Amino acid sequence: MVPRYDAGSKVRATKHAEQQRGILxxxxxxxxxxxxxxxxxxxxxxxxxxxxxxxxxxxxIFCDLPNSALQAFENIKYATAYPKGAVLFVEGQSPRGIFVxxxxxxxxxxxxxxxxxxxxxxxxxxxxxGLSATVSGKPYExxxxxxxxxQVNFVKxxxxxxxxxxxxxxxxxxxxxxxxxxxxxxxxxxxxxLSHSAAEKLAKLLLEWSGRNGEAAKLEPRLKLALTHExxxxxxGTSRETVTRLFAELKKRQIIQSKGSTLLIRNKAxxxxxAGA
Amino acid sequence: MESAxxxxxFDCSLRPDRVFCDLPADALEAFDAIKTIALYPRGTTLxxxxxxxxxxFMLCDGRAKLTVCSGNGRRLTLRIAGxxxxxxxxxxxxxxxxxxTAEMLDNSQVAFVxxxxxxxxxxxxxxxxxxxxxxxxxxLHTAYDRVRAIGLVRTRQHGPVKTAV
Numbered sequence: 323m324v325p326r327y328d329a330g331s332k333v334r335a336t337k338h339a340e341q342q343r344g345i346l347x348x349x350x351x352x353x354x355x356x357x358x359x360x361x362x363x364x365x366x367x368x369x370x371x372x373x374x375x376x377x378x379x380x381x382x383i384f385c386d387l388p389n390s391a392l393q394a395f396e397n398i399k400y401a402t403a404y405p406k407g408a409v410l411f412v413e414g415q416s417p418r419g420i421f422v423x424x425x426x427x428x429x430x431x432x433x434x435x436x437x438x439x440x441x442x443x444x445x446x447x448x449x450x451x452g453l454s455a456t457v458s459g460k461p462y463e464x465x466x467x468x469x470x471x472x473q474v475n476f477v478k479x480x481x482x483x484x485x486x487x488x489x490x491x492x493x494x495x496x497x498x499x500x501x502x503x504x505x506x507x508x509x510x511x512x513x514x515x516l517s518h519s520a521a522e523k524l525a526k527l528l529l530e531w532s533g534r535n536g537e538a539a540k541l542e543p544r545l546k547l548a549l550t551h552e553x554x555x556x557x558x559g560t561s562r563e564t565v566t567r568l569f570a571e572l573k574k575r576q577i578i579q580s581k582g583s584t585l586l587i588r589n590k591a592x593x594x595x596x597a598g599a
Numbered sequence: 600m601e602s603a604x605x606x607x608x609f610d611c612s613l614r615p616d617r618v619f620c621d622l623p624a625d626a627l628e629a630f631d632a633i634k635t636i637a638l639y640p641r642g643t644t645l646x647x648x649x650x651x652x653x654x655x656f657m658l659c660d661g662r663a664k665l666t667v668c669s670g671n672g673r674r675l676t677l678r679i680a681g682x683x684x685x686x687x688x689x690x691x692x693x694x695x696x697x698x699x700t701a702e703m704l705d706n707s708q709v710a711f712v713x714x715x716x717x718x719x720x721x722x723x724x725x726x727x728x729x730x731x732x733x734x735x736x737x738x739l740h741t742a743y744d745r746v747r748a749i750g751l752v753r754t755r756q757h758g759p760v761k762t763a764v
Contacts, residue, residue, distance in 0.1 A: 490725040497721070508667060
């Protein structure tokens with residue numbers, strides 16, 4: 323059962339069910355089993371304390387900095403862990419600093435004054451959140467809420483701006499990240515403003531998700547559905563009922579098949595046709 | 600009405616008012632050396648969505664319309680870019696295709712810098728890189744505003760939402 327999102331709360335407490343499941347299927351929350359020994363860690367995350375020894379450094383745009391810059395970054399960052407459902411920052415809030423997502427995923431959304439929500443994207447590890455607001459000093463443009471337990475490295479605004487002034491490489495990486503975000507935002511504008519129907523948008527989204535994690539080349543790619551039907555509706559600008567109906571139709575036509583939260587795309591060609599590709 | 604071409608950035612009277620152009624002398628000199636100036640008539644397409652990013656275009660004066668297109672030819676205007684703005688920046692920095700099509704709305708002077716030269720310039724001049732970061736933040740802010748305007752007007756009918764540009 324997926325916990326319901328309460329728009330009014332700033333931090334949502336982790337449900338008991340989540341705690342029981344744990345992160346690695348371990349029945350006791352917060353206990354990581356490594357090599358037969360139990361290691362206590364928050365939310366079952368293995369916290370990476372130092373960027374310099376992080377094994378994933380080279381795969382990530384922002385993190386792949388020369389040692390001197392990374393050492394300076396180490397001095398200004400605060401490594402923190404958040405449970406699922408924690409709100410890192412809220413749209414309209416004055417920018418406190420950046421949040422480098424080390425582990426886990428975060429939902430980025432925009433809200434209208436009458437409570438409608440649009441999910442812009444799901445941020446993956448390696449992404450720097452709150453970047454444009456921190457750089458410009460303008461309020462955060464999006465709300466960031468974790469959908470997994472996350473490790474996040476927070477850097478205060480003044481420390482980050484000083485860091486950028488002193489390290490040209492880091493400045494360039496930030497430019498690259500901002501470019502990627504802009505690309506994504508333009509993609510959203512195109513998708514929201516020009517797509518014919520919810521069916522087309524859903525098909526596009528499923529194709530995009532199925533192209534990740536090495537599944538792109540497969541005839542029948544798999545994808546793990548990380549979002550509820552309501553959240554998917556918020557991503558493509560339609561209603562939850564429409565998304566549920568569309569999924570039912572796709573399953574009936576045997577274009578997709580679901581096993582729990584894993585979706586198998588049986589007929590990629592039909593899905594592409596639906597997406598208008 | 601065509602204005603005289605400003606060949607050197609140092610001669611430009613509007614420089615201090617513009618985010619990118621207000622650079623220290625050594626960076627400005629380097630930028631002067633890598634740019635090529637041209638006068639483009641109204642209606643010229645500077646670059647097209649989906650094409651590989653050749654370089655960046657600085658609008659010295661005049662305006663350009665930035666649009667996105669669907670597979671079946673329907674076009675949506677993202678925004679109107681004004682003087683002092685640098686177009687194609689995000690594509691040039693990240694090496695991805697241009698995200699939008701840019702079409703001149705006025706007869707204008709435009710400074711073009713090749714991608715390779717721009718990247719080298721940004722790596723050599725930290726001040727310019729920081730200015731570019733600020734420019735990209737602004738671009739992103741505008742794009743999010745557009746997403747908000749389009750995406751949060753949820754209508755029952757199928758089809759694009761018509762919003763004023």
